[in-house]
Amino acid sequence: MxxxxxxxxxxxxxxxxxxxxxxxxxxxxxxxxxxxxxPKTEERVRDAATRLNYHANPMARALPTGKTSMIGLIVSxxxxxxxxxxxxxxxxxxxxxxxxxxxxxxxxxxxxxxxSARQLSxxxxxxxxxxxxxxxxxxAQIAQSxxxxxxxxxxxxxxxxVVDAEYGIGxxxxxxxxxxxxxxxxxxxxxxxxxxxxxxxxxxxxxxxxRIQARRGPSHAPTIDGGREAAxxxxxxxxxxxxxxxxxxxxxxxxxxxxxxxxxxxxxxxIGFDDIFGSDFTTPALTTxxxxxxxxxxxxxxxxxxxxxxxxxxxxxxxxxxxxxxxxSTGPRHA
Amino acid sequence: MxxxxxxxxxxxxxxxxxxxxxxxxxxxxxxxxxxxxxPKTEERVRDAATRLNYHANPMARALPTGKTSMIGLIVSxxxxxxxxxxxxxxxxxxxxxxxxxxxxxxxxxxxxxxxSARQLSxxxxxxxxxxxxxxxxxxAQIAQSxxxxxxxxxxxxxxxxVVDAEYGIGxxxxxxxxxxxxxxxxxxxxxxxxxxxxxxxxxxxxxxxxRIQARRGPSHAPTIDGGREAAxxxxxxxxxxxxxxxxxxxxxxxxxxxxxxxxxxxxxxxIGFDDIFGSDFTTPALTTxxxxxxxxxxxxxxxxxxxxxxxxxxxxxxxxxxxxxxxxSTGPRHA
DNA sequence: CTGAAAGCGCTTACAG
DNA sequence: CTGAAAGCGCTTACAG
Numbered sequence: 155m156x157x158x159x160x161x162x163x164x165x166x167x168x169x170x171x172x173x174x175x176x177x178x179x180x181x182x183x184x185x186x187x188x189x190x191x192x193p194k195t196e197e198r199v200r201d202a203a204t205r206l207n208y209h210a211n212p213m214a215r216a217l218p219t220g221k222t223s224m225i226g227l228i229v230s231x232x233x234x235x236x237x238x239x240x241x242x243x244x245x246x247x248x249x250x251x252x253x254x255x256x257x258x259x260x261x262x263x264x265x266x267x268x269x270s271a272r273q274l275s276x277x278x279x280x281x282x283x284x285x286x287x288x289x290x291x292x293x294a295q296i297a298q299s300x301x302x303x304x305x306x307x308x309x310x311x312x313x314x315x316v317v318d319a320e321y322g323i324g325x326x327x328x329x330x331x332x333x334x335x336x337x338x339x340x341x342x343x344x345x346x347x348x349x350x351x352x353x354x355x356x357x358x359x360x361x362x363x364x365r366i367q368a369r370r371g372p373s374h375a376p377t378i379d380g381g382r383e384a385a386x387x388x389x390x391x392x393x394x395x396x397x398x399x400x401x402x403x404x405x406x407x408x409x410x411x412x413x414x415x416x417x418x419x420x421x422x423x424x425i426g427f428d429d430i431f432g433s434d435f436t437t438p439a440l441t442t443x444x445x446x447x448x449x450x451x452x453x454x455x456x457x458x459x460x461x462x463x464x465x466x467x468x469x470x471x472x473x474x475x476x477x478x479x480x481x482x483s484t485g486p487r488h489a
Numbered sequence: 490m491x492x493x494x495x496x497x498x499x500x501x502x503x504x505x506x507x508x509x510x511x512x513x514x515x516x517x518x519x520x521x522x523x524x525x526x527x528p529k530t531e532e533r534v535r536d537a538a539t540r541l542n543y544h545a546n547p548m549a550r551a552l553p554t555g556k557t558s559m560i561g562l563i564v565s566x567x568x569x570x571x572x573x574x575x576x577x578x579x580x581x582x583x584x585x586x587x588x589x590x591x592x593x594x595x596x597x598x599x600x601x602x603x604x605s606a607r608q609l610s611x612x613x614x615x616x617x618x619x620x621x622x623x624x625x626x627x628x629a630q631i632a633q634s635x636x637x638x639x640x641x642x643x644x645x646x647x648x649x650x651v652v653d654a655e656y657g658i659g660x661x662x663x664x665x666x667x668x669x670x671x672x673x674x675x676x677x678x679x680x681x682x683x684x685x686x687x688x689x690x691x692x693x694x695x696x697x698x699x700r701i702q703a704r705r706g707p708s709h710a711p712t713i714d715g716g717r718e719a720a721x722x723x724x725x726x727x728x729x730x731x732x733x734x735x736x737x738x739x740x741x742x743x744x745x746x747x748x749x750x751x752x753x754x755x756x757x758x759x760i761g762f763d764d765i766f767g768s769d770f771t772t773p774a775l776t777t778x779x780x781x782x783x784x785x786x787x788x789x790x791x792x793x794x795x796x797x798x799x800x801x802x803x804x805x806x807x808x809x810x811x812x813x814x815x816x817x818s819t820g821p822r823h824a
Numbered sequence: 825c826t827g828a829a830a831g832c833g834c835t836t837a838c839a840g
Numbered sequence: 841c842t843g844a845a846a847g848c849g850c851t852t853a854c855a856g
Contacts, residue, residue, distance in 0.1 A: 166833055177843045182835055192841060212612045213557065214833030216548040217848045224591075232577050235766060238568040245567060245594045249601075254609065256559075257592040259580045266584075274589065277547045405770065431570060432767025435740065501849055512827045517851055527825060549849030552832045 165206045174202040185210065223253050225458055226274030228267060229284045232259040234376075235430040236400065236447070237284065240305065243451020244282060251459060253279075260287070262344075268292055275300040280458040283307070287346045301461040305454050307348040313461065315454040315474065319349075319356045319427075322443035322476025326397070326425055327360040329478060334487040335395045335423065337367035341384050341407070343376040343399035350376075350399050353427065357397060369393075374403060381406025389414060394422060394487050401426035401433045401442055408436060408483065419485035429479055438482025445476050500541045509537040520545065558588050560793060561609030563602060564619045567594040569711075570765040571735065571782070572619065575640065578786020579617060586794060588614075595622070597679075603627055610635040615793040618642070622681045636796040640789050642683040648796065650789040650809065654684075654691045654762075657778035657811025661732070661760055662695040664813060669822040670730045670758065672702035676719050676742070678711040678734035685711075685734050688762065692732060704728075709738060716741025724749060729757060729822050736761035736768045736777055743771060743818065754820030764814055773817025780811050 167181040174181065176195060184191050184199035191199075202208075216222045225248055229237050241257075248255050256278055260267040264287050271288075275281055280301035286293060290309055296302055297312045304314035330338065340357050343350035354370055361368035371387055374380035381403035388396060388407060398404035404426030408418050418424050418438055426433060429444035453474065502516040509516065511530060519526050519534035526534075537543075551557040560583055564572050576592075583590050591609055595602040599622050606623075610616055615636040621628060625644055631637055632647045639649035665673065675692050678685035689705055696703035706722055709715035716738035723731060723742060733739035739761030743753050753759050753773055761768060764779035788809065 164833095168833085178833090179835080179844080180842055182833095183842085186835075190841080195841075209607070209611050211552075211833055213548045213551040214848095215835080217546075217552060217833080217850090218835045220848080222548065227592075232580060233573040233766075235570065235573075238570075238573070241592075242567050242594060245592065246596070249593065249605075254612075255592045257562075257576075257580065257590045258584065259577060261581070270584075272544070276544050277589075431568075432770050435767050435770035437772040499849095503849085513849090514828080514851080515826055517849095518826085521851075525825080530825075546849055549832095550851080552834090552849080553851045555832080 164211070165208050166211070167208075169206055170199060170202045170208055173206065174198045221279055221462075222277055224256050224278045225253050225455065226256045226258065226271075226278035226281045227284070228258045228260060228270055228274065228282065228286070230260050230262045230267070230287060232257070234402070235432065236402075236428050238431065239447035240284060240451040240454075243448040243453075244455050245451075247452040247455035247459075251455075253455075253459075262287065264288060264346075271296050279462055282454055282458060285347065285349060287344070301458060303454050303457045303461070305450060308352075313457050315450050315457060316352075317445040317447075317450055317474045317476055319353050319443070319476050320360075322445075322478050323353070323356045324360050325478035326441075326443055327357070327364050327366060329480065330395050330423065330425075330484065331364045331366055333423070333485065335366065336487070337369070337393060338395040338397055339388065339391055339393035340368060340370040341381075341388070341396060341398045341403060342370060342373045343380075343403070345373050347376070347399070353397075353399065374399075376400050377402050378406035378409075381408075382410040385410035385414065388422075389416065392422075395425065395484070396422060397425045397427075399427065401428045401430045401440055404440055404442070404483070405433065405436055408440070418483050420488060423484040423487075425484060427476075434481060436483075441481045441484040442479050443476050444479050446474055450474055499546070500543050501546070502543075504541055505534060505537045505543055508541065509533045556614055556797075557612055559591050559613045560588050560790065561591045561593065561606075561613035561616045562619070563593045563595060563605055563609065563617065563621070565595050565597045565602070565622060567592070569737070570767065571737075571763050573766065574782035575619060575786040575789075578783040578788075579790050580786075582787040582790035582794075586790075588790075588794075597622065599623060599681075606631050614797055617789050617793060620682065620684065622679070636793060638789050638792045638796070640785060643687075648792050650785050650792060651687075652780040652782075652785055652809045652811055654688050654778070654811055655695075657780075657813050658688070658691045659695050660813035661776075661778055662692070662699050662701060664815065665730050665758065665760075665819065666699045666701055668758070668820065670701065671822070672704070672728060673730040673732055674723065674726055674728035675703060675705040676716075676723070676731060676733045676738060677705060677708045678715075678738070680708045682711070682734075688732075688734065709734075711735050712737050713741035713744075716743075717745040720745035720749065723757075724751065727757075730760065730819070731757060732760045732762075734762065736763050736765045736775055739775055739777070739818070740768065740771055743775070753818050755823060758819040758822075760819060762811075769816060771818075776816045776819040777814050778811050779814050781809055785809055 167178045170181045171178045181199050184196045245255055258270040282303050284305040308314050340354050358368050374384045404424050426440050426442040429442045433440040502513045505516045506513045516534050519531045580590055593605040617638050619640040643649050675689050693703050709719045739759050761775050761777040764777045768775040
């Protein structure tokens, strides 16, 4: 019994082999693909491994196999509450499957995103790009070098998970129509945001259907400050309903309007997107179109997983649907 | 010129060696420790590397060196807004130094944390445990096997980054004393939370100094719901000031008190901790003791970095001080 | 200054 | 079913 000698040294398959009286290759087999060995050998190896508290060295395993069991997750802003549930969903699905997450924050910078993607792709088995700000061509190139799944963006030839904005927007339009509104203003997010464009298209479509006139304002940062900055423009236009690209902007806008003496929803109705943490803290609480972000995160991981396992790309997507959450920031059109 | 043949294959130092007309060892040297080679050789190697768009395989590099340039970050709840800025700070410091982050969420579970720590320690160069819920002995053991830094927790023999609660609490106590309050109730967070205990101790000390009577209530989850659940107890006690363990609890408490017709701050003053996102959305906005979480994250990474580089442990800690942010949830003691 | 060799800890055809 | 050998892509004493 010398298994607890030299406590500092990390234990390898050679140690186990020695203790179990088999060859290193046998140890490797017993540990990686059970059932291929004689039960007694396998048991001897397992016993020895447990006794020595063996844990395979992931790097050493990765070298011959080319698999690290790591997934790179690239987000544009870790402090943006929109991503919390999404990251949570990805993380929990990954951990359950024995994968670990490599997190990179790009601070909304294209060049950081591009560099990070290339670096992560060197070590991760697959990449998850959330709300990517990259060009289509950059993304296509990345996706070619490594299994990639896009979240909240679509691109031909690349798999993606996109929350279907349509349903929730449809509800919202019907709802404001019922309240007597006949026009709306959409406040877009960043120029490079695929999702902002997508929402605008859905809004136009549903608005046309409901005979509501839809206009769009200029782009702003998808933040509280972005919403604040939009206030001047909004006041100038004086719409009866504003759809902001996201809750952050809606909240900033609401605050700034309040300062200017414009009250929500009496003077103007406000609708956001995402139902982020805190969107119900405001006065009035924000009416918003919620996305199942946790589910989207889980699904995104499953997609990556499927690619890694070489599964067909046909997978039927479970519905990832938005829905309207009516709170206090919307009301009847004022006379 | 055959450097762009077989486009699928990943390029290795052997490819570069061939193109540059040197040995693989020379390539390795040129790339990892410039200045040790003749300038012309080095340049030839660099040129070839650039032409082939070479990027070293991190796993292959990790095997002989034992260094992965990855840091494991373990947090108890990624959806908790308290962690956003902290994670952001860690991430930005890490990226700047060429490190990448392995993120694990433990969902407040001790066993998940324990398993994750052991797994991550197999691949990361160092570990960052944020608000760890583990036992002292578990932590000590982990810290022994891998460079470890604790955030928001202290333990003998393990380095840590702790935001100094004292200053902000001192300000808060002086402030409520000035408002005429003579007693306060502290609502603790989870039992296993070192930080909750730490805050309570500071509160007691400062309160004693200001001749304010401090009591503490029962433990609750550090969440909005935890705060809501505490409402019944708080109403029963009827204090004039409540310090909640964190903003989440303070917000939940405020909501539930409002439902019961107890208004803040007229009937009761409320103070939270952390100044999380959204704490200024509430009505009234929350008075809170803010922590420099982004800075704490950066510092935590620097500490780990210093350990990895074998720097002495004496480092003078830059002050990481809390401060009081007075908003609407606190007011004079009612008659 | 540079090359040949050994080694990091695994996995996996290839034999037997 | 199991072992000996080669190899994954690097790094680093050791020679020269």
